[in-house]
Amino acid sequence: MNDETPVMTSHRPYLLRALYEWIADNEMTPHLLVDATRSGVQVPLHAVSEGRIVLNVAxxxxxxxxxxxxxxxxxxxxxxxxxxxxVPTHAVVAIYARETGQGMVLPEETGEDAAAGESSHATPDGAATGRPALSAVPSDASSAHHSHEDDPEPDGDGTDPSGPRRGGHLRVVK
Incomplete structure (x- = not known):
């Protein structure tokens, strides 16, 4: 008999697909918050803000x-x-419904999951860092909008630069 615990694949892609389906089935707009500094992420750089990008995946x-x-x-x-x-699944920070903010902040991968994904992060200048720092999303929708003229509008073009419309709906559950 083997005393080692069997190695399982990452649960992140399963959670992402399930939450995407749940949000879409409720006729809401699924958005992904992505850490754009992770390796393998291919998104328009002009849409990245503070190393993050919000993608409308409706x-x-x-x-x-x-x-x-x-x-x-x-x-x-x-x-x-x-x-x-x-977007590699290891780069997705959260998935949520734009209209309500309901969804999930995905847990950091540990052990085998991190080794399969990515265990370190890089800053825009290429320097390696520890875990990325998360910042609070403004709860006032007006302060969350960017004032850049070239920023895309959240009307079905793939992004919503404002993030969740109402803050405080996502909680980390341990």
Whole structure:
């Protein structure tokens, strides 16, 4: 008999697919909060703010959505230009419904999960760091909007730069 605990695959992609389906089944708009500093993330750099990007992944906002165990891939329009998006599942920080803020902040991967994904982070200048720092999302929707003229509008083009509309709905449960 073997005393070692069996190694399981990461539960992140399963949670992402389940929560995506739950949000869509409730006729809400699923959004992903992505750590754009992680390796393998391919998103338009002009849409990244403070190392993060919010992606609208609603069926009507994207085309060709694929959610595998390793990667989320789709095409979306940013400022009227179609872009191919590729996000490793280990780079997704949270998934939530835009309208209510309900969803889940995904737990950090540990042990085998982190080794399979990525165990270190890089800053925009390429320097390695420890775990990324999370910042609070403004609870006032007006202060959450950017004032950049080139920022895409949240009307089905693949992004919503404001993040959740109401703060305080996502809680880390241990």
């Amino acid at each position: 069926q009507q906002a994207v085309s060709g959505l694929e959610m595998t165990n390793e990667l989320i891939r789709f095409s979306a329009r940013f400022g009227g230009v179609s872009q191919s998006i590729s």
